[in-house]
Amino acid sequence: MAFDITFFLFAIPAVIFAGVSKAGFGSGASFASASILALILTPGQALGVMLPLLMLIDAASLRPYWGKWDWSIARRLAIGAIPGIFIAVWIYQIANADIFRFMIGAMSLLFVLYQGAKSMSWVGARAKPFGPTAGFFTGAVGGFTSFVSHAGGPPIAIYLLSQKLPKTTYQATTVIVFWVINIMKFIPYALLGIFTWQTFLADLLLAPVALLGTWLGVRAHHLVSERVFFSLTYVLLVATGSKLIWDATDHLFS
Secondary structure, three states: OOOOHHHHHHHHHHHHHHHHHHHHOOOOOOOHHHHHHOOOOOHHHHHHHHHHHHHHHHHHHHHHHOOOOOHHHHHHHHHHHHHHHHHHHHHHHHOOHHHHHHHHHHHHHHHHHHHHHHHOOOOOOOOOOOOHHHHHHHHHHHHHHHHHHOOOHHHHHHHHHHOOOOHHHHHHHHHHHHHHHHHHHHHHHHHOOOOOHHHHHHHHHHHHHHHHHHHHHHHHHHHOOHHHHHHHHHHHHHHHHHHHHHHHHHHHOO
16 A cells, blocks of 8 residues: 555545545445545455544544434344344455455445436335334345445435434434444454554544544535535446446456
8 A cells, every 4th residue: 555646636535525424414425435445445455444434433423413313223223233244254254355346336336326216216215114123134234235345324324214314313323323333343354454554554644534524524414415415426436336346347357
């Protein structure tokens, strides 16, 4: 990992984007940061750099949303995430880097496709909230996708949106859920060797950027249109997701 101009040109916008998404818009698109970093780093390095920064953003986001979450919903999602994380740990040990590069890219494009289908009313809003069993299942999917690409936001968002929560309750619930999930991911990441001295140094350099993104996100929660923010997200995810899938398939089948 070289800390050159290319690294910072990609890393600084990616980390600010993660902070704004997590602190202001329900974490749904924060995994774009890992997709962006995976363009210049190995998937393992991208995951290792982002997790401590995401945890820092989580901690900084707790205060403005403290106690405003729905704890019963948050608890079932966090408990459900545990088996999803265990499955992801097993897959990480047997799959090569290009498999994970492909998975990150595919999740990026699937997120955009889902949002496009929803905006065109191909996927209707659920009339009744999903029940507790669906919450545990969604938590498991979120735990898995969060582990392999920091992409737990979309499946968790699907469940939370069905609950018809107020905007701030929804945001606060995502903050506490991913604070817990990211803590649970930390030890497996360490045991798998995802963290290195290079990722640690990168985190030290980028920590102020993460805090800036968090500050911007809390303010954007009240000031910026979600439509504007997510329009930018979709462009980034299509571009980065397509590039990651192209690189992965080129290596896998060459």
